Amino acid sequence: MISLAPLVEVRDVHKHFPIGSGLFGRGRARVHAVEGVSLAICAGETLGLVGESGCGKSTLGRLMLRLLEPTSGDVLFDGRSLLTLAPRELRAMRRQMQIIFQDPYGSLNPRMRVASIVGEGLDIHRLGTRRERRARVAELLELVGLPPDAAGRYPHEFSGGQRQRIGIARALAVGPRFIVADEAVSALDVSIQAQILNLLQDLQRRLGLTLLFIAHDLRVVEHMSDRVAIMYLGRIVECGPRAEIYRNPRHPYTRTLLSAVPVPDPRRRKLRMALGGDVPSPVNPPPGCALGMPWRCAGVRLRLSRPGAAAMRSPVTSFRRRACRRPTARRCDGWQR
Amino acid sequence: MIAARPAAAPPLLEVRDLHTVFALEEGAVRAVDGVSFALERGRVLGLVGESGCGKTMTALSLMRLVPPPGRIVDGQVRLEGRDLLRLPEREMRAVRGAGLGMIFQEPMTSLNPVFTVGSQIAEAIRLHRRVSRRAAWARAVELLDEVGIPEPQRRAREYPHRLSGGMRQRVMIAIAISCEPQVLIADEPTTALDVTIQAEILDLLRTLRERHGMAVVLITHDLGVVAEQADEVAIMYAGRIVEHASVLDVFEHPLHPYTQALLRSMPSLGSERRRRLEAIPGQVPDLLHLLSGCHFRDRCPKAIGACAEQDPPLEEKERQHAAACIRV
Ligand SMILES: Nc1ncnc2c1ncn2[C@@H]1O[C@H](COP(=O)(O)OP(=O)(O)OP(=O)(O)O)[C@@H](O)[C@H]1O
Ligand SMILES: Nc1ncnc2c1ncn2[C@@H]1O[C@H](COP(=O)(O)OP(=O)(O)O)[C@@H](O)[C@H]1O
Ligand code: SF4
Ligand SMILES: [Mg+2]
Ligand SMILES: [Mg+2]
Numbered sequence: 001m002i003s004l005a006p007l008v009e010v011r012d013v014h015k016h017f018p019i020g021s022g023l024f025g026r027g028r029a030r031v032h033a034v035e036g037v038s039l040a041i042c043a044g045e046t047l048g049l050v051g052e053s054g055c056g057k058s059t060l061g062r063l064m065l066r067l068l069e070p071t072s073g074d075v076l077f078d079g080r081s082l083l084t085l086a087p088r089e090l091r092a093m094r095r096q097m098q099i100i101f102q103d104p105y106g107s108l109n110p111r112m113r114v115a116s117i118v119g120e121g122l123d124i125h126r127l128g129t130r131r132e133r134r135a136r137v138a139e140l141l142e143l144v145g146l147p148p149d150a151a152g153r154y155p156h157e158f159s160g161g162q163r164q165r166i167g168i169a170r171a172l173a174v175g176p177r178f179i180v181a182d183e184a185v186s187a188l189d190v191s192i193q194a195q196i197l198n199l200l201q202d203l204q205r206r207l208g209l210t211l212l213f214i215a216h217d218l219r220v221v222e223h224m225s226d227r228v229a230i231m232y233l234g235r236i237v238e239c240g241p242r243a244e245i246y247r248n249p250r251h252p253y254t255r256t257l258l259s260a261v262p263v264p265d266p267r268r269r270k271l272r273m274a275l276g277g278d279v280p281s282p283v284n285p286p287p288g289c290a291l292g293m294p295w296r297c298a299g300v301r302l303r304l305s306r307p308g309a310a311a312m313r314s315p316v317t318s319f320r321r322r323a324c325r326r327p328t329a330r331r332c333d334g335w336q337r
Numbered sequence: 338m339i340a341a342r343p344a345a346a347p348p349l350l351e352v353r354d355l356h357t358v359f360a361l362e363e364g365a366v367r368a369v370d371g372v373s374f375a376l377e378r379g380r381v382l383g384l385v386g387e388s389g390c391g392k393t394m395t396a397l398s399l400m401r402l403v404p405p406p407g408r409i410v411d412g413q414v415r416l417e418g419r420d421l422l423r424l425p426e427r428e429m430r431a432v433r434g435a436g437l438g439m440i441f442q443e444p445m446t447s448l449n450p451v452f453t454v455g456s457q458i459a460e461a462i463r464l465h466r467r468v469s470r471r472a473a474w475a476r477a478v479e480l481l482d483e484v485g486i487p488e489p490q491r492r493a494r495e496y497p498h499r500l501s502g503g504m505r506q507r508v509m510i511a512i513a514i515s516c517e518p519q520v521l522i523a524d525e526p527t528t529a530l531d532v533t534i535q536a537e538i539l540d541l542l543r544t545l546r547e548r549h550g551m552a553v554v555l556i557t558h559d560l561g562v563v564a565e566q567a568d569e570v571a572i573m574y575a576g577r578i579v580e581h582a583s584v585l586d587v588f589e590h591p592l593h594p595y596t597q598a599l600l601r602s603m604p605s606l607g608s609e610r611r612r613r614l615e616a617i618p619g620q621v622p623d624l625l626h627l628l629s630g631c632h633f634r635d636r637c638p639k640a641i642g643a644c645a646e647q648d649p650p651l652e653e654k655e656r657q658h659a660a661a662c663i664r665v
Contacts, residue, residue, distance in 0.1 A: 191617035223604035260536035262561030
């Protein structure tokens with residue numbers, strides 16, 4: 001069930017990373033990894049976040065969990081700002097938010113047994129007795145489809161898909177309400193990817209999870225999401241219900257992305273609308289439209305607007321935002337139906 | 338394989354019963370286990386399969402660049418009838434470049450970080466042609482232009498780390514086509530790239546193919562890429578080709594249970610929302626511990642007792658449509 005109340009919300013968040021420090025003094029150059037993003041994810045909803053490499057997806061996901069401090073803006077969980085919480089409150093809040101990483105190899109400690117990896121969160125949060133924890137780990141392994149004897153083995157004894165299951169079990173251990181899945185299936189083979197996508201969907205339904213599903217594969221995102229946000233150079237350029245984004249994309253960048261996706265139907269080979277040139281760098285980006293020069297989007301001039309946080313208070317699922325104004329088109333700042 | 342052809346001219350490229358083995362302490366890994374196919378001029382063969390199934394080793398075997406302890410132990414690789422596996426290494430060097438060009442899977446690692454991209458292309462040219470340094474450089478700049486790199490004069494003098502992933506891949510393509518190969522082998526040329534850049538690189542490959550009339554072996558695990566680019570498709574599983582047919586037949590009328598399952602397990606744009614994907618149970622096979630009989634049988638929905646008894650050979654089941662399954 002998707003409710004209309006946002007569980008997670010970011011309001012006009014910015015994240016700038018200083019770069020080129022050292023030689024040039026206190027690094028004048030900054031990466032504008034996230035540039036004024038306002039988004040809400042409703043309880044029980046899956047929000048898909050897509051965009052090209054380096055556009056800021058992971059950074060935004062980490063901001064939502066407060067694994068990174070925003071340069072400015074606010075991050076709310078269940079209506080409370082995470083930025084003003086006392087450390088102890090934040091730690092308690094952490095139980096409710098977890099992350100699953102892309103790399104099933106690098107993200108698991110090779111020297112720990114699966115039982116310790118999965119149970120680590122229980123230990124940290126001191127949940128249950130030792131015996132209860134062991135029972136909980138067994139239950140989690142079963143939940144994600146791993147054999148019971150997996151508990152005593154080490155990560156390297158498992159395949160990529162199985163390691164991703166371990167990562168999912170670890171994330172679920174402390175009973176979170178919100179999970180950021182950051183490219184959770186990107187490193188997997190097609191047949192295994194399908195297993196993990198199905199698992200995530202089942203778990204979400206059974207446990208009522210809220211999901212930020214980050215991926216660069218538009219096909220996978222369509223399959224998983226209720227709503228989709230398209231990110232480009234640190235900004236959300238379009239956001240709306242899945243079917244609308246995919247059937248009726250409004251932003252030229254969304255259209256370009258969609259038209260670049262290969263269609264698995266040899267009768268429908270198509271001429272694509274390609275962006276000219278490489279993606280501009282988010283280091284000191286050009287002002288105005290993040291798409292930059294008009295030649296990058298088929299002759300349409302773009303400017304970006306930044307809808308204010310006020311718009312965020314409306315029930316999110318029924319709205320759709322475009323961060324793009326075409327001079328020739330109807331004006332549209334912020335949310336519209 | 339496909340093509341029961343008149344005896345006249347041999348196909349441009351013909352691979353027969355190729356076997357490449359890694360002899361490890363734990364046992365023999367048959368990375369390429371009896372692969373056969375033929376490819377005609379100007380055609381694109383999509384070679385598809387999941388990681389570890391032997392796509393790269395097939396490509397490297399054709400180039401005779403299998404890394405040790407891997408070894409080609411049997412088979413033939415005929416380019417215009419001439420068996421490359423029997424050539425002295427010196428002659429093979431000439432074939433690499435002008436006969437077979439290859440785009441390697443990792444563009445980062447296959448470009449040398451300490452040389453400019455222009456000099457790397459020029460060097461590739463001089464390896465095969467007796468031309469002056471200056472002529473080779475001029476040709477390198479031309480090639481950068483041809484693969485769509487803006488300001489090729491300037492870019493030629495840059496080092497690989499200054500280029501984006503898409504540009505590096507264009508440089509790799511420039512090197513691969515620098516000697517106008519008859520067959521271009523592209524090993525996952527777009528896997529590491531964003532979808533928009535992927536589209537551009539695939540368009541570039543198509544343009545080059547049309548301009549130069551090259552045949553292409555396009556290796557990928559993305560069935561969407563295959564559907565858009567290939568004329569025919571070979572599906573690999575555990576070191577073998579299990580199905581080989583025209584691209585239309587493979588997508589509209591797949592015969593092998595693995596191909597069928599692969600097509601169903603893949604989300605595609607516009608598919609029904611929340612349709613459960615039909616995942617293939619089990620794991621990608623480990624070539625060290627293969628099952629007797631059909632290697633796919635532990636994951637196959639159609640498996641029967643007899644599947645354990647014999648290796649199903651790749652046979653023509655319908656016209657120009659081969660599959661390796663006893664139940665087809
Ligand atoms: N700790 C950091 N220090 C400096 N720059 C950073 C840091 N983390 C991220 N960046 C930069 O911020 C931008 C956004 O990075 P981010 O990892 O969020 O992208 P992404 O959309 O997740 O990309 P990918 O699809 O490749 O995972 C990039 O330009 C990246 O180089
Ligand atoms: N250096 C090596 N030593 C041992 N086995 C290897 C080596 N390189 C590749 N292999 C084996 O060969 C098989 C095929 O590998 P590869 O052709 O790279 O697969 P693909 O390109 O289809 O992902 C794999 O199962 C792998 O384990
Ligand atoms: S031979 Fe048997 S196990 Fe193998 S693909 Fe055919 S039906 Fe399945
Ligand atoms: Mg990322
Ligand atoms: Mg490979």
